Amino acid sequence: MVRTVRFHEIGGPEVMRLEAVEPGDPGPGEVRIRVDAIGINRAEALFRSGRYIEPVRRLPSGLGNEAAGVIEAIGPGVTGFEEGQAVSVVPNFSHNDYGVYAERAIVPASALLSRPDGIDAVSGAAVWMPYLTAYGAMVEVGGIRAGDVAVVTAASSGVGVAAIHTAARLGATPIAVTRDHAKRRRLLDEGAAEVIVSGKEDVARRVLELTGGKGAEYVFDAVAGPGVIELARAVAAGGTLFLWGAQSGQPTPYPGFDLGMPALNMRTFTQVEISRNPRLLRRAAAFITSGLRGGAFHPVVDRLFPLEQIVEAHRHMDSGERFGKIVVTVPH
Template structure:
C-alpha cells in the first residue's frame, strides 16, 4: 500500500493485486443496470453486484498499484466486466485499470454522471462515423444522459446536432442544452423535417438508442452514403428494412463499449472527454439524486423515461 494508512473495514476484503478500494461519494445509474436486474442479459447468480461508474476517494490499494494512493479523489470508468465488480455500495473494490483521477472541474456527483454517457457516445461518433464540420447528426432519446453527451460531442466536433424527442415538453430544454434543432417525433414528420433542415440532402449520421420502427425512420432520413449507429434497444419492436438501403449505400452498424480490453481506445476516449471537460464543452446534466437505499425508486424513475440527464445515487 502507498500513501496514508486507510482505516480498517473488516466487512470488506483488502484489495487484491491490481485492485483499489474506494469510499464511494456518488454512483451513476445506467440503463444497462436495469436490464441486468430484470434478467434481460440472462439470469444473474445472486448475490450479484450492479454498477459501472462512481466517484469516490481511495482508501486502500493492492499490490502492484502505483498510480493512486490513499486520499486521492477518483472516478471509475465503465471498463469492468458486468456482474464481477459493482459500484452500488458505500465502499467498493475495482481494478486499477478502471480508475482515473476525478476531473477537478467537476463535483463528485457530476463526475459520477460523466463517463458512461460520454464514452458511449465517443467511439460511435468520433471513431466510427468520423463526425466533422458540415455533418448533420440525428440523435434520438436525446434527453437521456447519452443523448445529451452526444449533443455536446457533436458540437465540439463543429457539426450540427438535431435532437429527437417524443413530446414537446423537453424541446426547449434540449435547445438550451445545445441541440441546433429539435424534432418532436409524436407530432412531426421526422423524414420531412430532416430534409427541410438539410436543404433536402438528409442527415449523414444517426445515433440510435431506440431501434424498432424508429430505426426504419432514421434510415429514410439519411443522405446517400449515410450511417446509422445503433446502440440501444428501447423499443424492442421489430424493424422494417427499407428496400433502398443498398441503392443509397447506407450503413447500419452496432456498437458495444469495450474499454476493458481495448487499452488504446480507452486512452483516446479518456483524453477526448477529459480535454472536453477542461475546455468547458462537456458538463454532465444531473436529473436527480437518490440515496443508495432508494436505488429501486431510482430505477423506476429511469424506466419511466420522464427525466432529462443522469440519475445519481448517494451512499
C-alpha cells in the same frame, strides 16, 4: 460490513435490496474505493430485469459500474494510483464480476480515471459513460467532421445530451429527437440546432427538410426496434446509422432491403469498445477532460437520490421523465 445493493431474483426495481456485505480486500489488479456517488445507467435496469446483452450468471448479484469516490486500498500489481486519491469508475467490467451500488466497492484498476480538478463526486459519477459513448461513436468510429449533420434520438437522456455537446464541439450540426415536447426548450438550450418531436412530426421527413433533401451523415439511435426502417430514410447516401441502445425491447430489422438497398451503413456501438482499450480510453479521457475544462462539456444531472432510495431511482429512470443523468449519493 457495508451497505450494498443486491438482487436475489430477476425483475423490476423492487427486487433490489440493501444488505450488509463484507467488502473484502482488493486482489491483484484491483482497488477498493469508498463510493461517494453512483451514476445510474439503463444497462443496469436491463441487467436486473434479465433483458441485457449479457445474462445474469449468478444470484444474488450486485449492480452498477459507474461511480466516483476515493481509493481506500490498493491490490498487488496496481501502479499509478495511491490511497486517498479521488477517482471515477468507468464502465469497463461485467456486472457479473463487480458492482458499485455500495458504500465501498472493489473494482479493477483498469476502470479508474483520476478525477480532474474541479470535478466533484456527483459530476465524476455522471460524466464518463455518456461522453465515452458519444466520443467513441462520433470520433473514433464515425470520424464525424465539421459541417456534418448528426441526428440524436432519445436526446434527453444522459448519452443524448452528451452527444449534442460532442457534435457541437466538433463543428457538426446536432438535431435532437424527443418524444416529449416539454423538453424541446431544454434541448435547444443544451446546443441542439433543431428539435424534432417524434409522434407529432415525421422524423425522417423533417430531417430531409432540414438537410435540403440529402439526409444526415450520422444518425445515433438509442431506441432500435422496427422504427429503424423509417429512421434509416433520414440517413444520407453513404451515411451511418449507429445503434447504441435498444430501448424499444423489440427485434431490430436491417432496413436496407426494405428501402431498396441504399448506400446505408448500420453499426452497433457500446462504450466498452473505448473503456476496455487503454489506448483509446486515454485518448477519450483527454478529449472529455479538455471539454470539461473549456466549458464545452458539463454533466447534466436530472435528480439526486440517496442510496437507500435506489428502488425509487430506478423507477424514475423507467418512467422516461428524466433529463440527463440520475445520480445516487452515498452518505458516510
